[in-house]
Amino acid sequence: MAKAKSNTLKLNFDTSWSYAPAPENKSAATIKKQYDLFINGDWVKPSGNKYFDTINPANEEKLSEVADANMADVDAAVKAARNAYEKIWKKMPAKERGKYIFRIARMIQEKARELAIIESLDGGKPIRESRDFDVPTAANHFFYYAGWADKLDYAFPNRLSEPLGVAGQIIPWNFPLLMAAWKIAPAIATGNTVVLKPAETTSLTALKLAEIIQESGLPEGVVNIVTGAGATGAAIVNHPDINKIAFTGSTEVGKIIQRAIAGTNKKATLELGGKAANIIFEDAPIDQAVEGVINGIFFNQGHVCCSGSWLYVQESVAKEVIRKLKDRIESLIVGDPLDKNTDIGAINSRQQLETIDKYLNIGKKEGAEMYQSSCSLPGKGFWCRPTLFTNVAQSNRIAQEEIFGPVLAILTFRTDDEVIEKANNSPYGLSAGVWTDKGSKIFNMTRRMRAGVVWANTFNKFDPSSPFGGYKESGFGREGGLHGLLPYLNLIN
Amino acid sequence: MKRSESLFAIPDFSLSPRIDQVGAEERASRFTKRSIKKESKLNGLKLVLNMIDLTTLEGKDTEGKVRQLCYKAMHPHDAVPGIPTVAAICVYPSMVKVAKKTLGDSGIKVASVVTAFPSGQAPRDVKIRDTKFAVNEGADEVDMVISRGKFHAGDYNFVFDEIAAIKEACGDARLKVILETGELGTFDKVRRASDIAMQAGADFIKTSTGKIQPAATMPVTLVMLEAIRDFYYKTGRMVGMKPAGGISKSKLALHYLVMVKEVLGEDWLNNHWFRFGASSLANDVLMQIVKEKTGVYQAANYFSVD
Numbered sequence: 001m002a003k004a005k006s007n008t009l010k011l012n013f014d015t016s017w018s019y020a021p022a023p024e025n026k027s028a029a030t031i032k033k034q035y036d037l038f039i040n041g042d043w044v045k046p047s048g049n050k051y052f053d054t055i056n057p058a059n060e061e062k063l064s065e066v067a068d069a070n071m072a073d074v075d076a077a078v079k080a081a082r083n084a085y086e087k088i089w090k091k092m093p094a095k096e097r098g099k100y101i102f103r104i105a106r107m108i109q110e111k112a113r114e115l116a117i118i119e120s121l122d123g124g125k126p127i128r129e130s131r132d133f134d135v136p137t138a139a140n141h142f143f144y145y146a147g148w149a150d151k152l153d154y155a156f157p158n159r160l161s162e163p164l165g166v167a168g169q170i171i172p173w174n175f176p177l178l179m180a181a182w183k184i185a186p187a188i189a190t191g192n193t194v195v196l197k198p199a200e201t202t203s204l205t206a207l208k209l210a211e212i213i214q215e216s217g218l219p220e221g222v223v224n225i226v227t228g229a230g231a232t233g234a235a236i237v238n239h240p241d242i243n244k245i246a247f248t249g250s251t252e253v254g255k256i257i258q259r260a261i262a263g264t265n266k267k268a269t270l271e272l273g274g275k276a277a278n279i280i281f282e283d284a285p286i287d288q289a290v291e292g293v294i295n296g297i298f299f300n301q302g303h304v305c306c307s308g309s310w311l312y313v314q315e316s317v318a319k320e321v322i323r324k325l326k327d328r329i330e331s332l333i334v335g336d337p338l339d340k341n342t343d344i345g346a347i348n349s350r351q352q353l354e355t356i357d358k359y360l361n362i363g364k365k366e367g368a369e370m371y372q373s374s375c376s377l378p379g380k381g382f383w384c385r386p387t388l389f390t391n392v393a394q395s396n397r398i399a400q401e402e403i404f405g406p407v408l409a410i411l412t413f414r415t416d417d418e419v420i421e422k423a424n425n426s427p428y429g430l431s432a433g434v435w436t437d438k439g440s441k442i443f444n445m446t447r448r449m450r451a452g453v454v455w456a457n458t459f460n461k462f463d464p465s466s467p468f469g470g471y472k473e474s475g476f477g478r479e480g481g482l483h484g485l486l487p488y489l490n491l492i493n
Numbered sequence: 494m495k496r497s498e499s500l501f502a503i504p505d506f507s508l509s510p511r512i513d514q515v516g517a518e519e520r521a522s523r524f525t526k527r528s529i530k531k532e533s534k535l536n537g538l539k540l541v542l543n544m545i546d547l548t549t550l551e552g553k554d555t556e557g558k559v560r561q562l563c564y565k566a567m568h569p570h571d572a573v574p575g576i577p578t579v580a581a582i583c584v585y586p587s588m589v590k591v592a593k594k595t596l597g598d599s600g601i602k603v604a605s606v607v608t609a610f611p612s613g614q615a616p617r618d619v620k621i622r623d624t625k626f627a628v629n630e631g632a633d634e635v636d637m638v639i640s641r642g643k644f645h646a647g648d649y650n651f652v653f654d655e656i657a658a659i660k661e662a663c664g665d666a667r668l669k670v671i672l673e674t675g676e677l678g679t680f681d682k683v684r685r686a687s688d689i690a691m692q693a694g695a696d697f698i699k700t701s702t703g704k705i706q707p708a709a710t711m712p713v714t715l716v717m718l719e720a721i722r723d724f725y726y727k728t729g730r731m732v733g734m735k736p737a738g739g740i741s742k743s744k745l746a747l748h749y750l751v752m753v754k755e756v757l758g759e760d761w762l763n764n765h766w767f768r769f770g771a772s773s774l775a776n777d778v779l780m781q782i783v784k785e786k787t788g789v790y791q792a793a794n795y796f797s798v799d
């Protein structure tokens with residue numbers, strides 16, 4: 001009898017015992033009314049005297065205004081970087097370079113709380129993530145590369161290495177401080193100087209990092225931070241005195257950069273989009289796999305280039321996995337990013353919300369079944385409920401294109417060979433996940449997967465010592481680990 | 494109804510779902526990140542107190558000791574009004590009668606450990622007599638231990654049959670099945686033992702006797718809660734959960750409550766379906782309740798030990 005009943009059984013997560021609001025204290029962070037450009041160790045007004053607003057995506061309130069750097073400003077920043085490179089940084093003994101970087105790492109730890117609050121205010125991500133992931137991992141990157149500074153001879157035995165010169169770095173809005181750390185730490189550890197541009201919606205923590213760098217006593221001009229939108233980025237990419245471009249962002253912009261630097265001497269590292277296949281086999285530890293899928297797609301509202309947005313479930317366990325996913329998203333708390341209990345914060349910008357909504361409509365039109373959690377959303381700000389699409393076909397656009405939001409496309413498969421073929425059937429190849437209790441299957445799958453990172457029985461794990469980067473249109477070059485040094489060095493003899 | 498669809502069709506327990514240890518521990522630690530403040534804390538603490546099986550399981554237990562504990566169960570801290578009672582008293586079979594008499598019509602249940610607790614190393618007929626004795630003395634609930642030796646030897650049918658036999662001997666008393674997870678070694682085996690116990694008729698599954706370390710942990714409890722959830726979806730039958738041993742602080746107890754809320758939801762958030770087996774937790778909860786109400790901590794001396 002009981003079996004027939006099971007179709008109607010439902011757990012009730014709307015509990016009489018609920019969590020009271022637990023907001024982090026906003027006043028523990030200082031945000032200036034206006035931010036200038038950080039050039040040559042000093043705060044400089046933009047030559048065009050233009051500023052743009054940066055808002056809190058959770059309530060659309062203005063947080064501050066940020067300088068809009070034009071070509072002349074970028075030129076000044078590159079000159080400062082060149083000057084610092086030639087006169088100070090490349091001549092400095094490597095162990096001294098390392099000391100500065102260690103100091104920056106420690107100062108990030110000391111100001112961790114403030115950085116976390118600003119990251120959540122400016123970008124919309126939950127404070128639990130900025131506090132427990134973004135900020136500590138950013139500090140760890142500086143610690144890790146500080147250690148390499150005077151050990152490059154051991155990284156590349158019997159080779160002599162030299163820095164490239166001035167690196168132009170353009171970073172995205174999904175992990176603003178962490179991406180700045182990913183870019184700056186290896187560049188300056190290897191003896192390069194930097195002109196960095198944060199994304200226009202999330203400049204504040206990069207500017208806070210500039211304050212830290214200033215306070216750390218790092219020689220003037222070694223790190224320059226210029227704010228602005230696409231035009232500022234283009235000015236960096238096209239500047240003739242830059243030796244290296246490091247970009248993290250969309251595949252579309254990555255292609256523009258690649259075209260722009262064709263025929264120049266500039267080296268490049270591009271970390272672009274992704275559509276990561278996360279594969280659950282019937283012999284997987286199902287409850288842990290479900291949790292991994294949840295973390296894989298809903299971490300940072302799905303604004304993650306390596307997010308596991310493309311779920312393959314072996315057909316024999318598909319019903320069970322989908323039921324568990326539906327139950328699990330009911331206990332995800334969507335709301336105020338500063339609340340310590342929030343699991344899913346605000347979508348980063350109106351523009352991104354429109355992109356996500358566009359794909360929700362495409363998914364419905366394509367005939368996939370949409371399921372969203374029953375949570376309520378705040379009235380103001382940019383929000384999207386955690387969303388599952390079932391009955392998705394390989395040819396659906398929601399299965400092929402990067403949505404960059406809390407939207408999971410669920411497909412089924414029958415055999416190992418079939419799922420490998422399908423998972424590799426993508427222009428992207430940044431990351432992938434495999435869930436099975438069988439060790440031999442893990443090795444078989446991960447070897448055949450064309451993706452830069454393949455996680456087994458876990459997802460979205462990052463460590464400074466582990467290289468990260470893509471196959472195919474997900475980019476080239478590696479960041480992190482020993483591999484992350486090479487894109488900033490020439491190996492000679 | 495086909496035999497294969499019956500609730501009592503016995504599955505192959507060697508095929509119980511596998512558990513990834515790292516993943517289970519990671520998920521369990523996520524519950525500890527919930528921030529429980531203000532009224533949510535006070536309500537949570539009251540709920541915790543009301544879920545406690547106040548326990549004394551010592552060789553030196555006497556009627557005097559049990560009577561004192563029963564009074565504490567009924568009146569945890571009369572100095573402050575509005576404090577709930579605990580759920581039950583948990584004692585050895587020889588103490589059931591005095592506990593039952595002392596608790597009277599207070600509504601507090603009497604639970605008795607049985608089946609040659611804590612080792613379970615006795616013949617089945619002795620275990621059945623042990624159970625019947627406790628039930629005849631008036632036990633509302635019976636906490637049995639499984640035969641871990643037989644379980645490790647792979648004799649799942651023996652373990653299953655034994656639980657079913659004790660369930661039968663319980664009559665109307667609710668049966669809690671202690672897995673003694675500290676002796677099982679892996680989460681895979683915890684899950685398997687949970688499945689056996691529920692399938693054999695357990696009303697509750699319980700982590701530990703409290704005599705073996707480690708006793709209850711959050712990951713082990715999570716694995717059991719997920720087994721309960723799967724069993725519920727499979728059969729429509731609710732099974733209760735009782736972590737026991739090692740939970741002595743309010744903060745940890747609230748983390749467990751968070752876990753129940755987010756894994757099983759509303760229906761399990763009461764003392765009919767969730768219990769804490771603990772001896773020293775009650776006073777820490779009382780101390781926190783008083784602190785929430787008055788804003789200051791009182792010294793431990795203000796709370797009776799028994």
